[in-house]
Amino acid sequence: MASTIPTEVAEEFAADVVLADDITGFPAPAPETVSDVFLTGATGFLGAFLLRDLLREGLVVHCLVRGADAGVARQRLTDNLRTYELLDGLDAVDLDRVHVYTGDVTKPRLGLPEDVYAELAGRVGAVYHSAAKVNFLTLYKWLRKSTVESTHGILRFACAARAALHHVSTTGVFEPRRDLPARGELDPTGPGEALSLGYTRSKWVAEQLVLEASRRGVPVTVHRPGQVWGDSRTGACQPNDFVWRFIKGAIQIGRYPRRFRLEMNMVPVDYVSAVIVTASRHPEGLGGIYHQVSPGTLKSEEILRLLRGAGYELEEVSILKWMKAVAADVTNSMAPLLSILVESEKVEVAEFSDEVTRGLLEGSGVSCPDIDEKAFGGYIEYFVRHGVLPAPGADGASGADKD
Structure with a gap:
């Protein structure tokens, strides 16, 4: 997973691209041996579809959800699934294989009691980190805790569990310039100071931490979706896009x-989720960088x-x-x-390229809907x-x- 941290970054986040010393590598479990997984962001848009697709794989999914208590947290999860029409019909989620833990990615040990944290780390073989605070009006400093500091916490949990980490980033980590060739999965991102939004800067910094963990031997996979739109079959979509x-x-x-x-670059959420789950279960998928993008852009006239x-x-x-x-x-x-x-x-x-991603998906039946x-x-x-x-x-x- 080739990437380098630029030597010159904005003073605002220069220290934030330094990964904590206690995050060290370990051998990745074979995907086919994993039966229990950990998911953040299940009360979000993409996270709801990741939960559905992970359950379709026959996995037991342990979800970290904020809430005053377990009952409130589980109700938040259920309400979110209902909003996106994932509790009925062919897409119905099997809640019997969903375990909800009251916690917070921004807190030490993910806000979990020490014994619960240890027990959970002993069960899961993969971590899917899709939690994100998406706010295009907020400065980087206000997103630092929820995006950057939480990445250290998720990496520490993956290390404690000796579990592969599947990290959801964004194509927004690339400098928005048309005069460059289409950016592929292995092309350099940033530089951070060239990104105009606090949100994309925070996602760029978080990705640098994950890539540094990869260089240390932590089994991580990075996913960069474009602008995520609704399910191409049911129409379920987020109104605040x-x-x-x-x-x-x-x-x-x-x-x-x-x-x-x-x-x-608009891309249906069902495709984004399918790529993430397919790559995570593929014997050769671990350790890669994948783009979930559409072949073309959607313009105002269209x-x-x-x-x-x-x-x-x-x-x-x-x-x-x-x-x-x-x-x-x-x-x-x-x-x-x-x-x-x-x-x-x-x-x-x-513009973005997804040649590596399409190569991995060949023969899987997964393709991007128009x-x-x-x-x-x-x-x-x-x-x-x-x-x-x-x-x-x-x-x-x-x-x-x-x-």
Whole structure:
């Protein structure tokens, strides 16, 4: 797993890329011998689908969940699974093989009592770390504890358990520049000071720690998803995703910004989860770096076409007129994020390669679904079912009177 920590990083996090001395290597257990696994982030979006797919593998999954007590923690997990429609139908999660532990990745020993920590470490053979505090408005220093310090804690637990670590990072660790070739799995990331968001900086630092642990012999695998969108089959999606807030904001005012520069690599959550689990169970998958990305990017013009195809009537207006209409409505989904919207037009869009990942998946039956009219329609139907979006043609679906 080739990677080097840059010699010059921003003073803000220069000391944070230093891995603690007590994190040392050990032999990895063979994936086929692992029956119990540990999962963080199960009350998040990707984590819910990881839980489903790990259970599909016949594994017993031990989940770390914040809560006042075990009952509250388990209810948080159940509520999250219900939100993403993972408790019924073909996707129903078997809760009999799910064990919930009240804890916190930011605390010593993950917030677990010493005896529970030791007992759990003696059972699990793999650790899946998907917990993350995703906030594009927050400075690095406010994410340091939840993202960087917690990575030390997760690595220490993996060492105590002598378990392989599967770490979820992001393609955001690459400098966002279009004038470079498509970034592959083994290409250098950062540098950290070139990343504009506190969130991506914190994820870059965390990844440096994981890669240093790998060099010391800790069996770790790194996964870098693009912008994670909904399940390509059920439509289950997270409403607070930046692009969906942009879409909802446009529907709320019945207008769409003309020639708006929005371009992102969107990838369905079911594909991201399938790659992570498949790689973790593959005899040759351990120790690699994998990209979960779509073959192409989703541009603003394509989003408008898909919205109109779904039945929403949206008038194209100038970006300034659109922003003025959003700002005039404090309830608009995009009102708090207008500053990010302005900055997003200035950011170059990096391109990504996933040649290594596709090579590993060959013959597995796992491939990235297209975000086409059918998949997009499924997302719309899901949000309408859950009251996030008005149905196309319904009152409130075409915005206020045009001026």
